[in-house]
Amino acid sequence: MIDAYDHLLPQYREFALLPDGERIEWLRRDRWISLPQAEMALSRLEDLLTYPRRGRMPCLLLFGPTGMGKSEILNRFAQLNSSSYDKRAGITNMPVVLVQMPPTPGEADFYAELLMAMHYAQYENLRVQTLRSLARRTLSEYGARILILDEIDKMLAGTGREQRLFLNAVRFLTNDLMIPIVCAGTEDARIAVLTDPNLADRFGAIELTPWRNDMALRQLMVSFAGLLPLRKPSALDDAAVRQRVLALTQGVTGRIFRLMEVVAIAAIRKGREMIDASSFDDDDLLLPLVSMQVVANSRKVVRRRAA
Numbered sequence: 001m002i003d004a005y006d007h008l009l010p011q012y013r014e015f016a017l018l019p020d021g022e023r024i025e026w027l028r029r030d031r032w033i034s035l036p037q038a039e040m041a042l043s044r045l046e047d048l049l050t051y052p053r054r055g056r057m058p059c060l061l062l063f064g065p066t067g068m069g070k071s072e073i074l075n076r077f078a079q080l081n082s083s084s085y086d087k088r089a090g091i092t093n094m095p096v097v098l099v100q101m102p103p104t105p106g107e108a109d110f111y112a113e114l115l116m117a118m119h120y121a122q123y124e125n126l127r128v129q130t131l132r133s134l135a136r137r138t139l140s141e142y143g144a145r146i147l148i149l150d151e152i153d154k155m156l157a158g159t160g161r162e163q164r165l166f167l168n169a170v171r172f173l174t175n176d177l178m179i180p181i182v183c184a185g186t187e188d189a190r191i192a193v194l195t196d197p198n199l200a201d202r203f204g205a206i207e208l209t210p211w212r213n214d215m216a217l218r219q220l221m222v223s224f225a226g227l228l229p230l231r232k233p234s235a236l237d238d239a240a241v242r243q244r245v246l247a248l249t250q251g252v253t254g255r256i257f258r259l260m261e262v263v264a265i266a267a268i269r270k271g272r273e274m275i276d277a278s279s280f281d282d283d284d285l286l287l288p289l290v291s292m293q294v295v296a297n298s299r300k301v302v303r304r305r306a307a
C-alpha cells in the first residue's frame with residue numbers, strides 16, 4: 001500500500017496512510033524545513049560559534065522582511081546547540097543564548113530579558129549596574145559562546161538616547177566577554193544598528209530576500225510535492241503554480257508555508273488528494289491569507305474600474 005505513494009519521498013510515505021484528521025494535524029504541526037537561504041545563515045552562525053576569542057569579535061546582522069524565517073533560523077540554531085547540564089560539576093553549559101528584545105530598549109529590561117533567557121529569576125528591584133554585572137557573570141559562567149538578540153527592531157520604539165544606551169550595552173557585552181553577537185530584525189533594525197559607527201564596523205550582514213520565480217522556488221515546490229501527505233501526485237513543478245504562489249504571498253516564506261498548508265488541507269477535505277494550479281483559485285479559501293497590500297491593490301483596481 002505504502003509503495004503506491006511513490007510520488008512522496010520515502011520518509012514521508014507513511015503519513016499519507018494516516019486518517020484525514022491526523023494528516024491535517026500533521027500539516028499544521030511546526031517543523032523545520034531546510035531552505036537554501038536558511039541553511040546558508042545557519043552555516044554562518046556555526047562559523048561564529050567556533051570563532052577563536054580575540055579582541056574584536058565579528059558580529060552578524062540577520063535581516064529581512066517580517067515572516068521570512070529569521071526567528072525560525074535562530075531557534076533552529078539554538079536547538080542544534082542546546083544547553084546541557086553537567087550533573088557532577090553542577091554546571092549548566094549554554095553555548096547559544098537567544099534573547100527576545102523587550103518591547104522598549106531600556107537597559108534594565110534588556111538585562112532582565114537576558115537573565116530570563118538563562119533561567120535566572122531573581123532580578124526584581126535590582127539596579128542597572130547590578131543587573132549588568134549579573135548578566136555578564138551569568139553569561140560567562142554558562143560558557144556562552146554566542147549571544148543572539150532577536151527582534152532588534154523593537155529598540156526603535158525608544159528615544160535616541162535609549163537607543164544609544166542600548167547599543168552601548170551590546171558593544172560592552174561583545175568586548176567584555178569576547179563573544180560574537182547576532183542581531184536579527186527587519187530592514188529598520190539594520191539601519192538602527194548601523195547608525196553606531198563602532199558597531200557598523202564589525203557587523204557582517206545576511207539578508208533574507210523574498211522568493212522569486214527561479215530555480216530555488218521550483219525546488220521548494222518540488223519538495224512540497226514530495227512531503228505533503230496527499231495520496232495522489234501533485235503538479236507543483238508548473239510555471240502557473242509558481243506565479244500564483246508568488247502573487248498570493250509576495251514571496252514571503254511564512255506565507256508560502258501557510259498557503260501550502262491551506263491548499264493541502266483543502267485537497268484532503270475535498271477528497272481531491274492532490275494540488276495543481278487550479279487549487280489556488282478558490283477565493284473563499286485563499287482570501288484570508290492574501291496580504292492587506294494585495295487586498296488594497298485589488299480594491300484600487302475595482303475602484304478604478306467602477307470610476
Ligand SMILES: Nc1ncnc2c1ncn2[C@@H]1O[C@H](COP(=O)(O)OP(=O)(O)OP(=O)(O)O)[C@@H](O)[C@H]1O
Nearest residue numbers: 031032033038066067068069070071072253254257
Ligand atoms: N525553515 C523553515 N521551516 C519551516 N517553517 C518555516 C521556515 N522558515 C519560516 N517558516 C515559517 O514561516 C513563519 C514565519 O517565520 P518567522 O517567525 O521565523 O519569521 P521572522 O522573519 O522571524 O518574522 P518577524 O520579523 O515578524 O519576526 C514560521 O512561523 C514558519 O511557519
Ligand SMILES: [Mg+2]
Nearest residue numbers: 070071072151
Ligand atoms: Mg521573528
